[in-house]
Amino acid sequence: MKVSYKWLQSYFKESLPSPHELADILNTRAFEIESVDEIPGGDAVIDVDILPNRSHDCLAHRGIAREIGVLLSRTTEEPVFDLTQSVDALGFTVDVEDPIFCTRFVGVRMHSVSVTDSPKWIEERLATIGQRSINNIVDITNFVMFDLGKPMHAFDADKVVGNLVVRIAKEGENITTLDGKDVALNASMHVIADDISPLAIAGVKGGIRAEVTKETKNILIESAVFDGSTIRKTSRTVGIKTDSSRRFENGIANQLAMDGFMETVALIAEHARGDGFTIGATVDVYPKPDEEHVVNMRVSKLQSLLGVDLTQKEIESIFDRFGFVYEKKDGSYDVTIPELRLDLRIEEDVIEEIGRVYGYEHIQAQPIADMDFKPQSTKEYKVIENIKNILAQAGFSEVQTYMFGDKGEVEVLYPAASDKTKVRADLKTRFEETLQSNARYADLLGISDVRVFEIGKVVKKDGEHSLLALGVQNVKKDKKKESEKITEVLQMLSEKLGYTLDTEVAHHIVEIDLQEVIEKSADISERELRDIISHADDTVETKPVSSYPFVLRDIAVWTPDGTQESDVYDIIKEQGGELLVRIALFDEFKKDGKTSYAFNLVFQSHERTLTDEEINQIMEKISTVFIKQGWTVR
Incomplete structure (x- = not known):
């Protein structure tokens, strides 16, 4: 943030150290300083890098002045505002539909303002930090944002139809922002609207429909606090990042809503007063006031x-x-803790x-004392590692399915997408998809069944639970049913864990309460855990997976009695070339002094999608060599 040295000085009676000295003090005790640039007129611009943990109170001159006051043991001089207001709100009301998104909304209607140029001192302060002057009303709202860190907004009250409402945007709604950008809105965003349409993208950018201009006579002042994560997502979605959105993204204390409101209204009363000027009664929507934090x-x-x-x-x-x-x-x-210090x-x-x-x-450096500390694994960790090892030995692969979806017992407050509105209440719902998607690659991997497991969290109405899910899907004919395979694995787990997994297995997916397994399983020693980990296969060879589809072909051939499977295999491998990635024998039988071998062939490229024509050419080469051997292709 660019900070004006003169602006900071206005908060102190005593003269501050020079800009460079002040920068050194801040750099040592508070914030990293990017640069110090002295400018004509005796001012200087200090570029201060405010990290997110202090953005809520120090993306503002007053916040940095308070830091300086602490570091230099000086008292800041902060103005106190006393407003003369009507007891009547002058017809101004606001409805906040989502108090979690908008935790506080302070507003007022002001009659008979005079929209002119700003006083010179406001223009100069804004210009020093690179902000252009627009008019006195808009400049005052910008001044307050850079002074207090509280984004403010002014609407032309005569262009507002009906009442203000903070609500979720409707699908298909649009808004033209103050800089002339047409923005399509959706239900993931929030807006400030009247009875007709949105007037502003809440916390991000105002709209042109209720813009304050030289002709404006009556205004509505808005000082609200919005949810940071929602503002961040909206800002990225619409491609608009502003000084306002940056401040909301990192969180703003509810107290600032009133502080910013008071300063804005007081400055307008001083510098934009017209004939018959009136300030309506304050509207303060604050459904859940902050509690004192000790x-x-x-x-x-x-x-x-x-x-x-x-x-x-x-x-x-x-x-x-x-x-x-x-x-x-x-x-x-x-x-x-002061309310402004959210950190x-x-x-x-x-x-x-x-x-x-x-x-x-x-603080003097001290030698670190000797510690008699031996790290110990928790029983939960040891049991889970043991389960993973047992299942891996049984041919299972671990998967991690997505936590959010359209099914579950608990809804997400602000979902990332329309199909991710709930937190999963079980693991098996997505397991079917996982098994089917992996089954498509069975031929490429040379497996007859898919075996997967997941250890993960689910959320139900009564809280969070840890589960273990197992799934088996046969992809080729198998005498053993999927449920039988799972039953065998559960028996193996029971024997090695020292606890009977009494779980009914009716289908090819089973779900187990992991917490109960952890509590009732026999504990294992650190030495046993090390043995489990050390016996893990660390010699596995890996290779990149092709993103292109694979092609399947079968070939069967009659050979003279005495011909070995390997003889046929070698010819297929040699003629298949680098595109042939897997060869698997799936049938063999003898008849009339001959032996028939049938192979399943898998072709795939790492560079392109293969065509039937080039695969047919390879199959023709293989058949030609077979015929030259005197064999008969079936």
Whole structure:
């Protein structure tokens, strides 16, 4: 973020260090500094790299000024606004259909504004950080965003039909944005709309229909807080990334909705007042106010993590510099986290703040004490590894199916796609697809059945569960049924796990409660686990899989008695060339002093899709050699 040095100075009575000195202080204790550029007029632009964990409060001049105040032990001078408002909302109402997406919406209707050029000081501050002036109303909303970090928006109230509503966009709706871009909307996005159509893509970009122009007389001010992940997805979908969307994406405290609102309305009242100017009553939709967040920080934990013994006075001095409210307890502090600091959630977060303000350069290096520590595997890990090893030895391959789909008991709040609206409640639903898709490659792989297993999580109404699923599908004629094969594997698992898997096997897919298996299976030692892992085959040769389809052909030939299978195999392999990737004997019988051999041939290329013509040519070459041997092609 580009920051104006003069803008920062406006928050302090005392003169700040020079721009380069200030940049060094920030770079050491708070943020990485990309550059410092001095500009005419005594100002300087400091390019500060604000990481996502501090974007909620420091993508703004005030947030960075507060950081400077903490680091320099100075008090910031922040304005307090006192508005004269009507008791009447002047007909302004707003409906928030999704309070999870829009956690707070503060708004007001203002009558008789004067839309003109901005005062020079606002134009200069915006110009310093590369923002062009539009008019006083729009400039004030932009100024507040860069001052507080709270995106704001103003609508021409006379162009709004009916009431405002924050809702999900409808399929087929469109909006023309302020920069003239036509955007097709869908149900994954949210909009601010009136009774007719969308007025803005919520949190991303305003629409042209209710644009504030020189002719505007009455306005609606919107200061809302939107869900960051939804804004990020919408921004990427429509291909529009703005200063507003960037701030919403990383999260904004609900308190900022009111702070931004108050500053915006106060500045408009000061710099855009027309004849008969009136501010309506504030509309504040805030269904679930934030609760006070208190973190208990142990002094012993502070000393353990930082490796330094800070006195009570030093700790409390740093708390005071941050403006934290705290209560001293026996060996710890209960610290009330300011609402704007969304990054401070746990004890370690508070300790990290103390450490960087105290100064890591003041912490002396200490040798690491010897630790009598031997890592131990959990029983869950050992049992699962044992199960995987047993199933691999039985010819099973592990698969991982997708967690989301259109079937399940629990719905996804904001699904990634229309066919991924629920979290799976079982593993076997997608197992059928997995078996069928793998069965198509049976000839290429030279297997007679497909055996797969999955160990994964499912979510039901009563919570999360761990399951083991097994599936077998015969792809060629087999005397043994699929259910019989699964029963054999379950018996093998029961014997080796020391716990009877009493599961009914009616079909070719079975699902087992893995948590019960883990709890009731016999534990194995670390040595046994190492033996299991060390016995894994590490000499497997791998090769790339072709993305092109394979072609199947069968060939059968009568040979004189005494001809070996290998004799026929060698001719097929030599004449088939590099396109012949698998040869498998599937039939052999003798009659009248002759032996018939029938082979299944699989052809595939890594470079192209094979044609019938070139495969027929290869088959003709093989048949020609057979005939020269005196054999008869069936």
